[in-house]
Amino acid sequence: MKSKFLALLGSAMLTASVASAGGYQVNLQGQKQIGMGHVGTGLVLDQSSIFFNPGALAHLRQNGIQIGVSALSSKIAFRDASGGISEARTDNPMGTPFQVYASYGPTDSPWRFGIGVYTPYGSTVNWGNAWQGRFGLNELTLKAIYIQPTVSYRFSDKLGIGAGLVINTGSVNLQRSIPLTDANGQEGRIELDGKSKTSIGFNAGVYFQPTEKLSLGVTYRSKVDAKVEGGDVTYRIPTAGPVAAQFTATEFDATLPLPDNITLGIGFRPTENLTVGVDIQRVGWGAYKALQFDFNGKVGGQESSVAQRNYKDSYIYRVGAQYKVSEMLTVRAGGYYDKTPVRTGYLTPETPDADSRSVSAGFTLALSEKVDLDASFSYINKKERTDLADKSSGVAGTFKSVAYIPGVAVNYKF
Amino acid sequence: MKNIFHKFGAATLLSCAFLFSGCEAEFEDEASFSKGELDLSKYVAVGNSLTAGYQDNGLYLEGQVFSYPNILANQFGFVGGGAFVQPLFTPEQRNGSGYLRLTGFTNPTAPATPSPILVPLPANDPNLAVRGLGADGRTPLLTRFSALDKIQNFGVPGIKLADIKQPGYGLNNPQGFNPFFERILPEGSTLTYLQRVSNQEQTFFSAWLGNNDVLGYATSGGFASETINPTNQITETGKFASYYEELINALTAKGAKGIVATIPDVRSVPFFTTVGPTAKPLLAGAIAAANAQGLPITGVSVLTKATASRINVTPASIKSASGGTILLTLTSSAYLSSVGQPTGRYWRELAKGRYPKDEDAAKRDQELKGYLQNFQLDTTRAFGLDPRNPIPSAFVLDDEEQALVATATTSFNNAIKAQAAAKKLALFDAFTFFNSIQSGFSMNGINYSPAFIIGNLFSLDGVHPTPRGYAIIANEMIKAINKQYASTIPTIDVTQFRAVLIP
Numbered sequence: 001m002k003s004k005f006l007a008l009l010g011s012a013m014l015t016a017s018v019a020s021a022g023g024y025q026v027n028l029q030g031q032k033q034i035g036m037g038h039v040g041t042g043l044v045l046d047q048s049s050i051f052f053n054p055g056a057l058a059h060l061r062q063n064g065i066q067i068g069v070s071a072l073s074s075k076i077a078f079r080d081a082s083g084g085i086s087e088a089r090t091d092n093p094m095g096t097p098f099q100v101y102a103s104y105g106p107t108d109s110p111w112r113f114g115i116g117v118y119t120p121y122g123s124t125v126n127w128g129n130a131w132q133g134r135f136g137l138n139e140l141t142l143k144a145i146y147i148q149p150t151v152s153y154r155f156s157d158k159l160g161i162g163a164g165l166v167i168n169t170g171s172v173n174l175q176r177s178i179p180l181t182d183a184n185g186q187e188g189r190i191e192l193d194g195k196s197k198t199s200i201g202f203n204a205g206v207y208f209q210p211t212e213k214l215s216l217g218v219t220y221r222s223k224v225d226a227k228v229e230g231g232d233v234t235y236r237i238p239t240a241g242p243v244a245a246q247f248t249a250t251e252f253d254a255t256l257p258l259p260d261n262i263t264l265g266i267g268f269r270p271t272e273n274l275t276v277g278v279d280i281q282r283v284g285w286g287a288y289k290a291l292q293f294d295f296n297g298k299v300g301g302q303e304s305s306v307a308q309r310n311y312k313d314s315y316i317y318r319v320g321a322q323y324k325v326s327e328m329l330t331v332r333a334g335g336y337y338d339k340t341p342v343r344t345g346y347l348t349p350e351t352p353d354a355d356s357r358s359v360s361a362g363f364t365l366a367l368s369e370k371v372d373l374d375a376s377f378s379y380i381n382k383k384e385r386t387d388l389a390d391k392s393s394g395v396a397g398t399f400k401s402v403a404y405i406p407g408v409a410v411n412y413k414f
Numbered sequence: 415m416k417n418i419f420h421k422f423g424a425a426t427l428l429s430c431a432f433l434f435s436g437c438e439a440e441f442e443d444e445a446s447f448s449k450g451e452l453d454l455s456k457y458v459a460v461g462n463s464l465t466a467g468y469q470d471n472g473l474y475l476e477g478q479v480f481s482y483p484n485i486l487a488n489q490f491g492f493v494g495g496g497a498f499v500q501p502l503f504t505p506e507q508r509n510g511s512g513y514l515r516l517t518g519f520t521n522p523t524a525p526a527t528p529s530p531i532l533v534p535l536p537a538n539d540p541n542l543a544v545r546g547l548g549a550d551g552r553t554p555l556l557t558r559f560s561a562l563d564k565i566q567n568f569g570v571p572g573i574k575l576a577d578i579k580q581p582g583y584g585l586n587n588p589q590g591f592n593p594f595f596e597r598i599l600p601e602g603s604t605l606t607y608l609q610r611v612s613n614q615e616q617t618f619f620s621a622w623l624g625n626n627d628v629l630g631y632a633t634s635g636g637f638a639s640e641t642i643n644p645t646n647q648i649t650e651t652g653k654f655a656s657y658y659e660e661l662i663n664a665l666t667a668k669g670a671k672g673i674v675a676t677i678p679d680v681r682s683v684p685f686f687t688t689v690g691p692t693a694k695p696l697l698a699g700a701i702a703a704a705n706a707q708g709l710p711i712t713g714v715s716v717l718t719k720a721t722a723s724r725i726n727v728t729p730a731s732i733k734s735a736s737g738g739t740i741l742l743t744l745t746s747s748a749y750l751s752s753v754g755q756p757t758g759r760y761w762r763e764l765a766k767g768r769y770p771k772d773e774d775a776a777k778r779d780q781e782l783k784g785y786l787q788n789f790q791l792d793t794t795r796a797f798g799l800d801p802r803n804p805i806p807s808a809f810v811l812d813d814e815e816q817a818l819v820a821t822a823t824t825s826f827n828n829a830i831k832a833q834a835a836a837k838k839l840a841l842f843d844a845f846t847f848f849n850s851i852q853s854g855f856s857m858n859g860i861n862y863s864p865a866f867i868i869g870n871l872f873s874l875d876g877v878h879p880t881p882r883g884y885a886i887i888a889n890e891m892i893k894a895i896n897k898q899y900a901s902t903i904p905t906i907d908v909t910q911f912r913a914v915l916i917p
Contacts, residue, residue: 077439083893085445085492085904089438132907135859179860179870183917238916242519242528384442395858400439 023341023353024123024142025259025283027316028097031068031374031409035362036320037334038378039277041265042217044207046372046411047101050116050150053217053265054162055205057103057152058112065102068374068409072097074401076125076352080132081388081396088131095124099409103150110154116164117147120221121258123351129189133395134177137349138189144170144196144226144258148203158209166201168224168258172231178300182238190299192252194231199224201258215267223260223287229253233295248297256291260284273324277334281318285311285341307348307393311341320360328366332376335359340385347387352399354385372411379404447492450901452671454495458566458616459483460665461623463878464887465569466594467500471534471875472513473571473594475503480881483567483620485888485906490618492904500567501559501598507543509535511556511593514874516867518917529692529747530867532874550590552770556597568611570595574626575657576649578607612664619665619672620891622844624830625680627654628822632680633877635743635808636815639720648822655829662833673840673895676827678848681816684866685876686741691734693742693750697798698729700754704799714753714798717807718814722789724804725812739813744866744876746809750798753805758793760806761785840898842891858909862886870913881911 030048033040040052047066049056072095078088103114121144129138145168152162171194178188205219230251237247263281270276288311294304320334335358342353362376382401389396459465459481466473467481478484478500487498503510512535519528535542543557559565570584571594577583582604584595599605627649631638638646665672680686697714704711713728732738742750749760761782769778785791795803811819827845834841851871854863863869866876871883879887885908892903 075437075439077441079441079445080905080907083896083902083905084907085447085489086907087445132858132909134909179913181912181915183915185912185915240519240917241521243916393859398441400441402437402439404437 023285023311023314023338023351024121026097026119026122027336027338027358028070028072028378028405028407029099029118029120030066030101031070031099031362031376031407032322032332032364033320034070034378034405034407035332035334035360035374035376036277036322037279037318037336037358037360039265039279039318039320039334041205041219041263041279041281042207042215042267043265043275043277044215047103047114048099048116049152049162050101050103050114050148050164051099051118051120051203052263053205053207053219054114054150054152054164054203055160055219056207056217057114057150057162058105058110058154058160059157059207059209060103060112062413063104064411064413065100066409066411067098067100068407069096069098070376070405070407071095072403072405074124074380074403076399076401078127078131078133078349078352078395079398081386081398084397086132088127088133090125090127092124092126095122097122103152112152112154112162114150114152114164115148116150117145119143119145121170121226125350127349129177129187132397133349134187135179136176136393136395138175138177139173140175140350141173142170142256143172144168146224150203160207161205162207163202163204166203166221166224168196168199168201168226170196170226172196172226172228172254172256178235178237180238180243186236188237189235191234192231192254192293193234194228194252194254196226196228196256199227213269217263217265217267219261219263219265221261223284224258226256226258227253228255233299246298246301249295249299249303251296253294254292257287259287274321275323276321277319279316279318281316283314283316283341286313287311288341308346308391309348310343310346310391312343314339314341330364330366332362332364333360345388345391346394347385347389347399348392348394349399352382352385352401354383354399354401356380356382356401370413372413374409374411376407377405378407445904447902447904449490449493449495449903450896451899452493452895452901453617454490454493456496456566456614456616457483457487457490457498457618457620458611458614458665459486459569460611460619460621460661461569462573462626463569463571464625465567465620465622466571467569467884468571469873469875469878469880469884470513470515471873471878472509472511473503474510474513475505475508477513477881478502478510478567480884480911481567481569482884482888482891483569485885486620486891487566489888489892489903489906493901498566499561499564501565503543503557507541507557509539509541510543511554512537512539512542512544516874516914516917547771548586548591548593548596549588551588551774552768553590553593555586556593558597558601562598562600565598566614566616568598568607570598570607572626573607573623574630574645574649575624575654575661576627578623578657578661581606583607584610608661608664612667615668616665616670619670620674621661621665621672622675622842623661624654624658624826625677627826628677628819629680629877632811632815632819633685633743635806635810636719636812636818637717637807642720648818649826651822651825651829654826655832658829658833662837662839666837666839671839671899673842673891673898674830674834675842675891676830676845677823678844679823680819680877681741681811682848682852682864683877684864684869684872685744686811687733687864688744688866688876689742689747689750690732690738690740693746694729694732694734694738696750697732697753700799701729703754704796709799711799715801715804716798716810716812717789717804718810718812719807721807724801727805727810727812739816741811741816743809743811746805749805749809753798754796756794756803757797758791758803760808761791761793838898840891840894842887842894844887847890860909867914874914880913882908882913885911
């Protein structure tokens with residue numbers, strides 16, 4: 001009755017490794033682009049080229065500033081693995097990914113200087129603390145903010161290049177239940193909370209416009225590692241000595257890769273008022289092999305936890321169009337298909353990812369010479385996906401996700 | 415309509431553009447469940463402590479509510495199942511027969527490790543359902559259930575298959591009786607268990623009986639014979655088979671379908687696997703100390719079966735991860751620390767259990783003298799180390815005793831499986847299931863194993879499951895029912911049930 005008690009106690013407590021986010025890229029970096037399937041690498045639309053293609057920035061005639069925000073409502077449903085009846089739904093708070101871009105350059109200069117602040121990665125999921133998978137996850141909030149000072153140079157009307165330095169900052173908060181019930185029937189809980197250290201990457205692009213009707217762009221954004229050092233670990237666990245001895249950690253370290261992207265974009269202008277864009281984007285999710293937390297003590301008897309992710313590189317295919325109805329109104333529509341990076345057996349409740357389809361629409365109202373108002377609405381529907389989650393320490397079952405994302409932006413040109 | 419929207423994102427976009435907050439993620443197919451060939455309008459459960467919801471060495475309201483029959487009935491409700499009435503203790507008497515609680519852990523100096531402190535509810539607990547002692551002077555009487563004719567869960571803790579035709583098994587009488595059966599019978603009734611569960615007009619039944627026909631012998635360490643603890647003897651195989659057939663015939667007499675379950679290998683429950691590994695070094699130390707004082711022993715002296723014969727048990731022969739076969743009971747833990755000291759505590763307590771009343775003190779002394787004589791004991795000698803004060807048989811399941819248990823389990827299970835096949839009943843093969851989880855498994859981020867307390871499956875008595883363990887069993891039964899009867903009864907989310915409560 002005595003020995004092994006300590007050793008075994010630990011392993012029983014925290015079996016699923018501490019979880020992470022899945023396909024946590026956010027495709028909401030400019031309201032005009034959102035309205036047309038998030039194409040934009042081969043187009044010159046506005047200051048958001050700082051994100052979509054720094055090489056196109058110098059092709060903008062006017063200086064300006066753009067401020068935009070989206071209101072992301074995502075809903076995820078879970079159903080028990082085959083044979084069960086229990087279901088769960090997320091109660092996610094509304095996400096507010098935002099974009100701020102500004103550029104400046106003397107009117108006749110081939111140089112343009114800009115700065116962008118945007119949120120290319122992030123995830124907020126709240127399953128609550130009663131669902132079947134609560135020992136995998138209650139709630140996750142993951143934020144990454146990129147600040148990108150940028151310079152762009154126009155060689156000619158046909159060719160421009162640009163590059164920016166990406167400065168990443170962000171935070172992570174992860175909460176889950178611990179399968180230890182105290183004498184009052186209350187389950188244990190752990191919370192990991194940390195800010196990521198500032199890290200650096202870059203964004204570079206080339207824009208080429210061989211004819212009036214055709215333009216091409218290619219953009220590369222480098223991988224950035226979001227690194228948390230000394231994040232806080234807090235618990236609610238039974239107070240018995242042998243339990244407390246298994247939960248001594250107060251701090252954690254972890255690294256989450258924010259993968260690289262290479263995007264090839266094409267723009268057509270069959271008529272003066274119609275623009276069609278196509279983008280193909282490769283996301284280097286293969287960099288996300290495993291999520292490891294290292295603790296400064298024990299969590300469930302372990303000093304670190306490793307959850308396999310084993311993502312694969314994935315492709316996103318986008319198409320969209322805009323039509324200038326009048327001097328005042330431009331309308332847009334588009335869509336994209338985003339292949340999941342999550343392999344079979346690796347699904348997790350943080351982002352129960354699946355191949356996703358998105359359709360979107362939007363418009364721009366030119367309120368004055370200097371002020372434009374953009375609005376967009378995007379709908380994302382991920383395929384229903386059933387997975388054993390046996391390789392990721394996830395939660396076996398069927399997941400279905402949808403998201404509704406209205407957004408607005410104001411442009412001021414000077 | 416819903417499905418169409420999902421297939422055409424654009425349509426959804428339009429419908430949700432205005433009311434997007436109302437558009438939930440929906441699955442393509444509604445979950446659908448069916449009863450298949452079954453009529454679940456009246457379900458009746460027959461069995462022992464497992465069926466009653468016994469846990470933590472007692473029957474109390476929480477365990478009753480989370481009994482596997484109640485979970486099954488709950489899930490039957492999704493496919494047209496009827497109401498299910500259990501003989502629940504009232505909320506005021508929710509602590510029922512009393513039970514063990516985990517109140518903390520010892521805090522010994524290293525290298526010894528903490529062990530759990532298990533404490534029974536006090537006898538004066540105000541929420542017990544005990545209404546005094548029975549006519550035998552030792553069996554606690556429990557409050558009788560109020561609606562006897564409505565009962566559908568006939569789980570009776572302690573009952574053996576061999577008891578089902580015993581008249582007066584639930585009658586309060588001086589020879590002894592089963593108090594859990596007594597509380598679901600009319601006062602003064604001499605009905606047998608078989609009579610009680612017959613003619614219930616059930617359309618579906620579960621029967622999980624026979625465990626105690628071998629478990630009682632095992633948990634008493636083989637300390638049973640015609641004259642000593644006769645109820646703990648292993649049931650004779652022929653008798654088991656014929657009684658089982660008679661039981662199933664009664665339950666299927668009116669064409670009811672049902673599920674039967676086999677008997678797990680009792681040797682793999684925490685009651686037998688927890689103490690051995692720690693007792694090994696403890697006993698080795700005591701033997702070494704005795705050797706140093708010139709006592710040339712290689713092991714401890716242990717009584718075997720219900721005889722005065724001693725066997726020599728070496729530390730190496732006790733089962734642990736490193737080998738060995740001999741099993742020590744969970745109940746031995748409190749006594750093994752006295753090895754090497756003169757003590758007769760076990761025998762005094764045994765006599766006290768037989769004659770608990772103060773006015774029976776003389777009988778109790780007589781009983782104790784009987785033990786000393788029959789087993790040739792001298793309790794002034796070093797406990798365990800001196801053959802004159804051996805470790806009681808009740809604490810040790812030795813090789814010979816285990817062989818008897820294994821043989822009986824196999825033949826009982828063959829009888830059960832034969833009836834299941836003959837009557838085309840669903841079969842939950844508990845023997846195979848519990849063997850398959852010996853090395854543990856993981857589900858919903860929780861590790862499970864047969865380990866005591868931390869394994870999440872077994873309650874504080876080391877034999878009976880936790881509520882979550884019962885829920886896992888219920889799901890296994892549902893799978894077996896679905897397989898046999900082409901039904902699709904849903905399983906339950908087992909994470910909603912508790913395992914051991916940790917202070």
